[in-house]
Amino acid sequence: MLDILPEPATRVWTIRAAEVEDAPRLVAYYEALANEPFNNTSVRQGYTSLEVADTQRMIAHHRDDPQSCILVAEVDEEIVGYVRCTGGSNPFNRHTADLSINVRVDFRGIGIGSALMSAALAWARAHETISRVQLTVLARNTGAIKLYERMGFEMEGRLRNAYRLPDEGDIFVDMMAMAYHC
Template structure:
């Protein structure tokens, strides 16, 4: 499946809301279930954020958002959030979104460090991130309450390969 990757538009909000209406998606986020459409839209519609969507058959089936730092000394850093519609997991949408956002971050947004946090039990996501060049930096122990218990969160990052220390 080859999706069209493009920038988020306000008309995409219903499709983004649909993705986040699934418990199987929400369980891997830091948000509570049953968010309103306005709450979901507010997560990604900000001048400091850069959101790409994957469109297939005229429907948005995934997104990736770069949350750029507004702090002067950390403007070279950004964090990521990604979600793919659960009905099409494993079809290459996440990989296509990650490739696009890495290209944008490295070549257009002047981001040196991309970072993310992922629940330790989200093995598919961790595997994807490793394939995309992210490395595990550490673990935040018992950092998230999920399904009635505390779980660990894995911290991962990717440094732009063209960055040279001291250059």
Template sequence: MIINSREYRKNGMSYTIRSAHPKDARQLSELRLQIDGESEHLDREPGEAFIDGAGFEEIIGTDTESRRNLFLVAEVNKRIVGFSRCEGNSLKRFAHKVEFGVGVKRDYWGYGIGKHLLQESVSWADATGIHKMTLNVLESNENAIALYTKLGFEQEGILKHDKILSDGKYHNTIIMARFNL
């Protein structure tokens, strides 16, 4: 699905949140690889489950055509610095929900980019009749959990010992959801 682009300004930085376009594919491939190496809050190690430009073009095409998917990018000075994706399911029993994921380049943390990507996704979900948005977040990612809670998400469960991080220890993942019933 496509949404209208929107301009934001915070802490002296201006950026645009807009739907992803096929021309963004190469930048998204490079950005995802970089973001995966900047934080252990995401699921992948750098280079794991790599998606090249052609792969992103395919995802963007599918998401643009699907009423149940939304792929957004955050752009500063014509460079993509973050992205989010809501992925739905074509099975009737799951057609009421989407799963949300987000990534923002570390240099751009603190400007509200992740928050605005999520707010745009929530607005889209509400407008299109999505009744449930879900996401997974590491239990130690307190800033993200606080943001998700502020925007109406609640904890549904905990996946214990779900991930092994660089410290060699197991970490819990919290499953959160926002309902629009």
């Protein structure tokens, strides 16, 4: 009887800023995500760099640029999610940060995405110069949209046929533009 009961949700995670030394583990994370079919992100085999050196540079940039940050969620020393805010680089968009977020498939739905998003938005609110955090999301990704709305993002518009999915019959799909105002 006992062995048919679901495993209790006892997983404990830590959220912290990524360090350059995390690069190999972040690449392993990206690899799993890139191989996941229909993952609703642009992390795909043959497109996203899975090179440790590129990932080290990306982490260093997000660490050193005061307008940017990258946070990871860790469970048992494995990276199981990340959120990245990339600040604008010129006087016209330095008040904005582009956000992307992901959680490993076997850790979704237990609060890690919400925790990562809360931490990223707290980081943005603490920055006087950042007043807008923006993202785009596939219109079909209703689960993610629900999460973003719950965290305070507003829907700004629909970008028709903005995305192309070569590994899904090369269909064109709509994106939604959303923003959080600090």
